[in-house]
Amino acid sequence: MLFTMSDSDFEKIKTLIYEKSGIHFSENNRPILESRLRERLKIANLETITDYYKLITREEEEMKILLDSVTTNLTRFFRNTAHMQAFEYYIIPELVEYKKKKNENEIKIWSAGCSTGEEPYSLAMVLAETLPKGFKASITASDLSLKSLMTAKTGFYPETRIAGVPDKYLPKYFEKTTEGYQIVDSIKKMIKFDYHNLKFDSGLKGLDIVFCRNVLIYFDEAAQEGVVNRFWDSLGNHAYLIIGHSESLFGMKTKFKFHKTDWATFYTKMPD
Numbered sequence: 001m002l003f004t005m006s007d008s009d010f011e012k013i014k015t016l017i018y019e020k021s022g023i024h025f026s027e028n029n030r031p032i033l034e035s036r037l038r039e040r041l042k043i044a045n046l047e048t049i050t051d052y053y054k055l056i057t058r059e060e061e062e063m064k065i066l067l068d069s070v071t072t073n074l075t076r077f078f079r080n081t082a083h084m085q086a087f088e089y090y091i092i093p094e095l096v097e098y099k100k101k102k103n104e105n106e107i108k109i110w111s112a113g114c115s116t117g118e119e120p121y122s123l124a125m126v127l128a129e130t131l132p133k134g135f136k137a138s139i140t141a142s143d144l145s146l147k148s149l150m151t152a153k154t155g156f157y158p159e160t161r162i163a164g165v166p167d168k169y170l171p172k173y174f175e176k177t178t179e180g181y182q183i184v185d186s187i188k189k190m191i192k193f194d195y196h197n198l199k200f201d202s203g204l205k206g207l208d209i210v211f212c213r214n215v216l217i218y219f220d221e222a223a224q225e226g227v228v229n230r231f232w233d234s235l236g237n238h239a240y241l242i243i244g245h246s247e248s249l250f251g252m253k254t255k256f257k258f259h260k261t262d263w264a265t266f267y268t269k270m271p272d
């Protein structure tokens, strides 16, 4: 079946995707959207975009599948060494000291847009190595890609995917099988994977750290601002926000403060 997408079809579908997820399609990435739609139309056995539009506005499940299919899920273990070092050598020690003073012993983290799980598992391994005795960490990891979440939940990765895991962590936190590497239970237990669309409020409160790296780039400015301000509401009043190294809050209406360390830059929410 030959399928062409008119300008008005493109406008209609991209507007709906934007309203549902914040993901913004420009003329440049129109071919990606066309290719995903071609696949979906074939599977749904439909001929026209108009028919498909009717389907996604009627059936929530198909809308979810379309959103999943247009996401970019590229990720890897210990992505961005500078961020991982700032987390290990600056943020964790600072938060531990702060919590001790308050007689608290838990660090709460959200990996928002966690894709197939490499980011939250990397954070959990660093926490397992560095948290002092008596301290615990809980990580909520969320995404709107159900396919990615399924991989994340298994915690199983083929050999090609484990590049980046430091040598000392590999035998300690993975079990080698004939097909690949399985994350050990003690690390899995630290993470709760959940479906969540960043377009909406998560209901999470009092978090110490939000990692949302390489997600905002898919949104336009208005959607980015909405997401970032919802992070503000989810964080406690002594907290950190880490976004991707090519992302910035510059020019955005937000109360987050830019913070520079020897390792990396990120944002903070601290009392004045």
Ligand SMILES: C[S@@+](CC[C@H](N)C(=O)[O-])C[C@H]1O[C@@H](n2cnc3c(N)ncnc32)[C@H](O)[C@@H]1O
Pocket (backbone or CB within 6 Å): 021, 022, 023, 071, 072, 073, 074, 075, 076, 079, 112, 113, 114, 115, 116, 119, 142, 143, 144, 145, 148, 196, 197, 198, 199, 212, 213, 214, 215, 218
């Ligand atoms: C490139 S991956 C980044 C993964 C990881 N944070 C990293 O930096 O390696 C972007 C992820 O954001 C997710 N995403 C995009 N829009 C989203 C939305 N509205 N709500 C939740 N997740 C979203 C995608 O499904 C994808 O898994």
